[in-house]
Amino acid sequence: MTKLKTKLVQKMRLMKLFKICLILLLASFSTSAQDFSDIDKSPMDAVITRNQDNSPLARIIYSRPKKKNRAIFGKLVPFNKVWRTGANEATEITFYEDVLVNGTAVEAGTYSLYTIPEEEKWTIIINERINEWGAYNYDDSMDLLRTSVPVKNTAATVENFSITFKPTKDGSDLLMGWDDTFVEVPIRKAN
Template identity: 60%
Template sequence: MKVVLSLFLMVSLLSFDVKAQDFSDLDKSPMDVTIIRNDDHSPMARVIYSRPKMNGREIFGKLVPYGEVWRTGANEATEIQIYSDMTIGGQTIPAGTYSLYTIPEKTEWTIILNKAQNQWGAYNYDADKDLLRIKAPARKAAAPIEDLSIAFQPIDGGANLLMGWENTYVELPLKNTK
């Protein structure tokens, strides 16, 4: 009986192993996370987003239309978590988790923190839930950015949130209120 059970278990595991190696259905815009920490290593802010690729496409003004609310990535709306109160564009933003939307334009983007969470895309975007809207100049990247990329750059008393894709990037300064 033990031999039959062992043989059955081995065949089952081998069958599972073959299926587990099929990666053809992986998300074409994988999820990523970026985090910045304070000097004491406690978290300052974190962004969770999906990273679409250019794949030879024209992005801004075409795939991502100018003047329309964009989820700032693919799949779910990009999410930013702020671990303690911060100042953004002169406005104090309380610690919390927010959806991060943008409205790209050729020369500047509007960056939006919205109180709604767990949103798919920007289909149910509700401007009444906006906590912050701030303009940031659209800058030319030094080299093409194949995958949408979001990163933090440490600055005195906070961090710049950098968002870039194709040939464009913007930065949003986050300052600790302490």
């Protein structure tokens, strides 16, 4: 009986040790899993548009800052200055085939999408330099295209900067909007 009692005591000690380790492990996971304090304030998003045959035409990767009761265009985003078109990294646009952007030819490839907001129009810039943070190193000698589109008023306030595509029979219209403002840029298949 002593051997059996010794084995039983050893098993109980091991189980107790296992339970303590398990509790410590779970406690460490629960405290680290609940720490969302450093989450990105302007989360990244992506939008893609497809041709009628379902092949991809264009994709945009960008970050979505919030309005948060701030005056946006002319204040937070100054007029007549190059803007990264979102937050964080410069907005990236990929064309999967040759396209016409507001009537100007652009070859398939990945580019940065910058804008220069003004009260009545925005200048849309397709720039060959990619993987840039903001517009701090923007280099206009790398511009592939500059074109202007008129500013329009939104039907309702747009809280988060947003980009989407509106498909057409021969491409898509690129819509970018925030606060009470949006612009529309026609993108058409080149062929």
